[in-house]
Amino acid sequence: MKKHVVIFEARGGSDKGKYGYRRDSKPIIESLNKRGWSAEIVFYDDAHRGEIYRHTQNKADAYISRVNPGNLPNEVGYFQMLRELVNNGVEGLPHPDAMVAYGAKNSVERLKGTDMVPEDVYTYYDFDALKENFPKSLLKGVRVLKQNRGSTGEGIWRVEVIDADKYKKTIPLTAKLKLTEARDNHTEEKTLQEFLEFCIQYLEGENGMLLDMPFLERIKEGEIRVLMLRDQAVNVVHKKPADTPDAFSATLFSGAKYRYDKPDQWPELVAVIENTLPMMQRRLGNYDLPLIWTADFILDTDKKTGEDKYVLGEINASCVGFTTHLELSENIADEVLSLLDAESVVNQNWPAFNR
Known part of the structure; x- marks a missing residue:
């Protein structure tokens, strides 16, 4: 050696x-x-x-x-x-292909149907798919659209149809949207057509894609980031968004408050990750787990049991920090x-x- x-x-x-x-x-x-x-x-x-x-x-x-x-x-x-x-x-x-497999936003979609990811998650790779399918997602309620690149919340949008009750079967391209970006929780208004065209930038170039997920109201309670050293949970960060009406971002830049916990303070969440790891590896290409990676979760409520459940929002495997x-x-x-x-x-x- x-x-x-x-x-x-x-x-x-x-x-x-x-x-x-x-x-x-x-x-x-x-x-x-x-x-x-x-x-x-x-x-x-x-x-x-x-x-x-x-x-x-x-x-x-x-x-x-x-x-x-x-x-x-x-x-x-x-x-x-x-x-x-x-x-x-x-x-x-990590292996470069593992970095792509774990770090790309579509890793969440590839895990849907597991204990961590619901079925109501989609990935768009071109404008035609986005234009055809995203309005259908909006009929179900408020959505979060995430670009594949960027960091600190850039290009992550909460998308809400204004006067949504008016639209029962389809949402027209002229419908007004309220848009909130996770980077700094600022809000904008655009028509659906304008927003779809705005999102073309996220689909361009190598690995361009958009992840479409339901917005989870309990983000107000905080996002839970689990820092993994290969197959071991070594640290947990609880990130609570700023206490303002439109805030949903868990970045420090946006005013979120961070609390640092030990994994044994989150036994149920750690158990969910450990139980899912073998299936995660299979679905993400059978690569060795990255050396340092994180998984971000948001609390939701199981509609059948009324109990808490953890929903995976994102995996990071490119340049995870531990300062x-x-x-x-x-x-x-x-x-x-x-x-x-x-x-x-x-x-x-x-x-x-x-x-």
Whole structure:
């Protein structure tokens, strides 16, 4: 073994510290150093892709991807490089295809029908599908439409038909909508036609898509984010939106209040995740679980039993942060070395199991 790990980052973005890199990357390096391994941060850009590839392949046993694809002008070259590294023996944490499978918004739709996702969830990949099907969704009530890219609530819209009682069978393109964006909870009014045309921007380019979900009123009680280290829940963040009439965003920027809990304070939710993991892996491509990932949940009420249930709203697997619990770098380093040790002795043509 070379006993070296490369941590990929992208320049820019709101997740960086004073010197341009993520504040929670250096603790990973320090924790690896304590275990006799070296590590470094490499900033990816397309212009130096070949040089970065050769450096990583020659020097590293593994990479850890901490790049938000939204911070890259074009993510295609980055994912191509990661696939080449994995194909040539560098361990991918996570594998680039796992990053796409878990991190894309359509991962929620692919899990519908499980204990975490209701059937009333749809993904649109082109304008014709959006125009045909989204008005039908609006007949059922208030919806949330999420773009595949972006962060901190950008391009996540709560969509409510004004005077909805007037429309029984169809919602015309001239119907007025009240729109609230999760980025800052600001509201706008557009006709359905205007909003559909506005959403074309979210369907363009590589991996363009929109996720259509029912709006859950109990978001007012808070969104629950579970931070996972592969198959272990290690932290829970309860994010309560600002106490204003239109607020539904759980981002700090929008005024949400955060509370940090231990997983054992949420035993029912952790049990739901653990019980669903095998099915989640199968439905999302049978890849190894990402090294660090999160699952966001909102409380709902089961119409049949009247009991609480947790609904999955989103999975994040690209560049999950843990700045409020930097001690988790110790767990991360242990998991990285355990994984690489297993990879060094097991023939991957006949693996013992998939985690």
